[in-house]
Amino acid sequence: MNCLVELYNEDRISSLVAVLSFRPRKVVLIYDGSDDKLRRIENLKEACVYKNPDLIFEHEVFKSADLGSTVDTFSSVIHRNPGCYLNITGASELGAIGAYLACAKNFVPIFKLNLRKNRIENIKGCKLLENEEIPNIITASSLFLANGASISGNTHPIPPLNMYSNILSFCDLIFEKIEEWKKLCCYLQTGKNRYPQTDNVNLFWAPKKIKDTKLEVAYSDESFLVEAEKLGLIYSLDICDETVSFCFMNEISKRYFTDFGGWLELYCYIKLIQSQRFRDVRISVKINWENNLYDFVHVINEIDVVFFYKNRPCFLSCKIAEPTSVALQELCMYTSFFGGKYSKVILVTLAKIDKKFSKFYKRASNMGVLVIDGNDLKDFELANLIEQSL
Secondary structure (H helix, E strand, C coil), X not given: CCEEEEECCCCCHHHHHHHHHHCCCEEEEEECCCHHHHXXXXXXXXXXXXXXXXXXXXXXXXXXXXXXXXXHHHHHHHHHCCCEEEECCCCCHHHHHHHHHHHHHCCCCEEEEECCCCEEEEEECCHHHCCCECCCCCCHHHHHHCCCXXXXXXXXXXXXXXXXXXXXXXXXXXXXXXXHHHHHHHHHHHHHHHCCCCCCCCEXXXXXXXXXCCCCEECCCCHHHHHHHHCCCEEEXXXXXXXXXXXXXXXXXXXXXXXXXXXXXXXXXXXXXXXXXXXXXXXXXXXXXXCCCCCCCCCEEEEEEEEEECCEEEEEEEECCCCCHHHHHHHHHHHHHHHXXXXXXXXXXXXCCCCCCCHHHHHHHHCCEEEECHHHHHHCCHHHHHXXXX
């Protein structure tokens, strides 16, 4: 494609998908001018050029309140860029009318993207593209760049493939006895901090009762560590009358054995990957804001799990206990800033919610948030529930 003409769309994901899919030599984005939109366009340009360094990216203003002026603007762009195509996805009504009139007059093909079906729709002159599937092209990195942010790493380490099965088996034990795990995790955290093993950083050693802390902690329920050794997550377990010692298998097991809530994130991450229905699955994604568009400079946000269903971004948050309305507001921020109406937000909790009477659940449903609770995790496959909602 020689030139792709785009109408500005607040849900910038459609413009990003079109540019990355068709890889035009040039893009002209037309918008009804404001400084705020111009800053957003610069973010979109950065994401597109990052993937296609040779791309020429231009933008031009039209007067949205004047249909005649709108037609003239689009006609001028068309005449300067012969052989162009117009993407009309998400355009304002008057902008779409003006663009259509100019393109019809100059025989310019028009199409739109149906991101829910992941298909291209022919509006005029694009019969060869009609109902073609859109390539699975967008990634978390490009999505965040297009919205003035970037990925700066992961808060939790990413496990290798050969650990998946044993991690899931250990998750089953944790989820079944979550209160007991909470007590043990507190003991492991305290022991690791109070008795650091400088000669062997992967060794854990501590007395069964650790005093001299604000709250005394004690070792309890040895079934967790016994099972962990069977699964190869720790080794050399030695439980004596007064002390507990073992070695973490690696940095990953050491990190998660001293993190109460990290196992639910791990479970969701692995289940999504194993289903092979989702792509670019990422765990505990740290997001940095690149400019002051939203006054978020130096603010770092974290999303528990990010993934894509075809070209639709999904944001998943994990909560051990029953979440509050604050968690819903945090989740909906991700759609506001990143995915827009094409995205999906999901909240996974181990709590068992009475979905018939819970005010939280009703509010989540009204906000478009998919809630998966402890009953769902026990009775259904996580990937099935998410795919059905999409």
